[in-house]
Amino acid sequence: MMNFNKISIIAVAMFAAGSAYAQNAEIGTWAGFRKGAASFTFDDGAPSQVSDCGPVFDKYGYKATFNLVYNWNPNWSGFQSMADSGHEIASHSNSHGNNMSGEEASSKTNIAGKIKQKYGIITVAYPNCNVPNERSVLQNYIVGRICNGSWQGMSDIMGKNGPSNWAKTPAIMTGSEGQIRSTNDFTGQMQKAAQSGGWVAFLTHGFQGKNNGYATYSPTDLSAIEGALKWAKQNDKDIWVAPMGFVAMYIKERNAAKIEGQTGSNSMTFELKHSIADNVSKYDYPLSIRVKSDWSKVEVTQNGAKIDSKIESGYIYFDAVPNGGKIVVSNGNASSGGNGGNGGNGGSVT
Incomplete structure (x- = not known):
């Protein structure tokens, strides 16, 4: 009986150790475990957006969303x-009619025929901020953008879960x-977004003193x-600046994902999964993960490929793609790798 109890205690301890690693795996509310998010969106496909605006964002390592009108034949x-x-x-x-009803699917297809990008055309911004057929929007895009939320009785700054209606995602008008x-x-x-743990988006057309083409409304000082x-x-530790569609993907994935380990x-092995299924996106934008550990040197791989990681304040940080294969965190100071068979279920932290 004593031997049985000892074995039981050891088994429970081993299981608890395995569970502890999984329970200590957290999904960041925002990329890089930052406090809030911001997106810059630009309408009408102005020449200045290519010649002047894009280089400014690239200078600081940030990316934005550019909403194009197909028939205006922008600089493809x-x-x-x-x-x-x-x-x-x-x-x-x-x-760019008063309302784009009937163009939800065709504009996506037309622009996708001109622009090739990893995630496809997943964002739409409505001309004149008039919401078209919401069902058609959500069948073709993961996010539809309006203007100021306060113009429609909503907040201009969204919470950590985005808008209450993804066909009505607010962005604050900039310029004159x-x-x-x-x-x-x-x-x-x-700052308000970071302080509230939320997300703010901006809506800009052309720029003061630049070649704006059709984007003449409300010019903004670049x-x-x-x-x-x-x-x-x-203030990079506090605010995540990223395109609107990417932030929307992150939110939806984060809310649907779980991590088990x-x-x-x-070594620690994890699987990051969600079950989002639609015809709009694969929802394979990387999520930020951290794992509590006292290891001083690690290597992290997903599906056998090495991914960037860092150790800070007792946590291992890395970004991983949901449904992208097993994640293995290895102790870099170990003389030989171990791979015990005792596991436990983890949960998502949002």
Whole structure:
């Protein structure tokens, strides 16, 4: 009887150790475990967005969303180059009529025929901020953008779970006709997003003194945006700046994902999964993970490929793709790898 009890205690202890690693695996509310998120969106496909705006974002290592009108024949090669560098190209309809009802699917198809990018055309911004057929929007896009939420009785800054209706995602108008004109105006909104743990988006057309083509409404001082990006870079630990579609994917994946793990003496193995299924996206945007550990050196792989990681304040940090294969965290100081068979179930932290 004594031997049985000892074996039982050992088994429970081993299971608990395995479970502890899994329970200590957390999914960040925002990428990099930052406090809030911000997205810059630009409408109408202005020439200045390619020649002037894109380079400013690239200078600081940030990416934005550019919403194109298909029939206005924007600089397709220029916007393709921007997509190649990580910016998001999105739909702003075929014709920019007062309401784009009937163009939800065709504008997506038409623009996708001109622009090739990893996640496809997953974002739409409505001309004149008039919401078209919501069902058609959500059948073709993961996010549909309006103008200021406060113009429709909603908050301008969203919470950590995004808008209550993904066909009505707010963005604050900038420029001469909007309330966001200076660097301080931009940074003030980003500070509010970080303080509340939320997400703010901005809506811009052309720029003061630039070649704006059709994007003549409410020109914005580009130097005000550059000042905001400089501030964001200085406060990178607090604010995540990313395209609207990417932030939307992150939120939806994070809310649907769970992480399960098991451990051996010198390695931890996890699986990051969600079951989102639609015809719009694979929802394979990387999620930020951290695992509590006292290891001082590690190597992290997913599906056999090495991924970047760092150790900070007792946590191992890395980004992993949901449904992208097993994640293995190995103790870099171990003389030989271990792979015990005792596992436990973890949970998502959002």
